[in-house]
Amino acid sequence: MGLRTLADHIVDIAQNASDSGTSQAWLQIEEIEGQSLIFTIRDKGRGIPKNLQEAVLDPFYTEKVKKVKFGLGLPMLMFAAKATGGEFHLESEPGAGTCVSARFELNNVDCQPVGDIAMALFTIITMNQDVEWHMERSLGEDGYEFSSSQFKEAFGNNCFTVPVKMKLILEVLQDAEESLGG
Numbered sequence: 001m002g003l004r005t006l007a008d009h010i011v012d013i014a015q016n017a018s019d020s021g022t023s024q025a026w027l028q029i030e031e032i033e034g035q036s037l038i039f040t041i042r043d044k045g046r047g048i049p050k051n052l053q054e055a056v057l058d059p060f061y062t063e064k065v066k067k068v069k070f071g072l073g074l075p076m077l078m079f080a081a082k083a084t085g086g087e088f089h090l091e092s093e094p095g096a097g098t099c100v101s102a103r104f105e106l107n108n109v110d111c112q113p114v115g116d117i118a119m120a121l122f123t124i125i126t127m128n129q130d131v132e133w134h135m136e137r138s139l140g141e142d143g144y145e146f147s148s149s150q151f152k153e154a155f156g157n158n159c160f161t162v163p164v165k166m167k168l169i170l171e172v173l174q175d176a177e178e179s180l181g182g
């Protein structure tokens with residue numbers, strides 16, 4: 001397994017949003033090459049109970065409270081972003097939704113590699129067909145936007161499950177990504 005990348009963090013946090021029971025989710029990635037990458041993921045899902053909002057950021061929480069299983073997605077992201085001199089924010093309103101954002105300083109020696117953004121977007125948009133994703137990606141002055149419904153309109157409602165159509169979606173995302181910064 002390779003080194004963990006910023007793209008891996010994005011997939012992890014998007015998985016949380018996808019599991020939240022939301023019908024819509026928003027992902028924004030803003031990168032300035034060699035300088036900074038900020039990503040924000042927002043959902044309208046169940047939210048995190050107020051009394052757990054600190055606990056979910058503690059990687060040792062699971063050891064203490066055996067019956068409640070918490071993972072490492074949020075604490076690892078917080079640690080990785082702050083290690084670069086960046087920032088991490090979690091805002092969650094029970095019953096209304098959650099917003100997670102992180103800023104990485106790309107020129108810091110402790111910053112993980114950006115990784116494969118096109119593959120991350122592909123993984124996210126195909127992970128749960130019941131979630132309508134709105135994705136925005138920018139690199140400097142360039143950028144692109146996609147939504148789940150846009151792919152469904154172009155390739156049909158089954159486009160996230162039929163392999164040949166999934167391949168087309170991956171190619172669209174890879175082309176969009178390659179067109180940046182050119």
Ligand SMILES: Nc1ncnc2c1ncn2[C@@H]1O[C@H](COP(=O)(O)OP(=O)(O)OP(=O)(O)O)[C@@H](O)[C@H]1O
Nearest residue numbers: 016017020045047048056070071072073074075098
């Ligand atoms: N967007 C969200 N909406 C609702 N609850 C969330 C959201 N994000 C995180 N949580 C809650 O916080 C917990 C911790 O999230 P975290 O990503 O750190 O670990 P995990 O998802 O449980 O496991 P994994 O290590 O597989 O990511 C989740 O189990 C969930 O209860």
Ligand SMILES: [Mg+2]
Nearest residue numbers: 012016071073
């Ligand atoms: Mg998680």
